[in-house]
Amino acid sequence: MAEADTPLRFTEVSKSFARGPARVQALDRLEITLQAGTVTGLLGPDGAGKTTLMRLATGLLRPDTGTVTVLGADTRSQVNTVQGEIGYMPQRFGLYEDLTVQENLDLYADLQGLSRKDARARQQELLKLTALGPFGARRSGALSGGMKQKLGLACALLRAPQ
Known part of the structure; x- marks a missing residue:
């Protein structure tokens, strides 16, 4: 399968976490290859490793073993490339509650390196899409x-994001 056809690949990925003196295995030799143009659901009970998988895919965590590639980039050695090509929204609200809607959008546009002109155009599009314009x-x-x-x-x- 060509690299362009595999936007996300986990190869023999394992990840564990310390819980007191013991270790909890979140993922064990996980193998996943997603194809471009498909929609994939990630379902499972609490503690199944869904959030760990997403954090590994975004480069926020590093696997203990194995490799994670996103759009052909390795999340260990090319994390900035990966994060520059994807959009990630954490489960919990991670914005600044003391800033306005517009100020948060401006801050994130600056953090993502968008020009003022490009940021304004994209913000207007997203404010309309989300119905947040009046707020x-x-x-x-x-x-x-x-x-x-x-x-x-x-x-x-x-x-x-791609």
């Missing part, structure tokens, strides 16, 4: 849970 001046901490999720999604998608 640009509202402090993020005053948003409902669902609106916070929408803002998190908009921030994750500012630089259109």
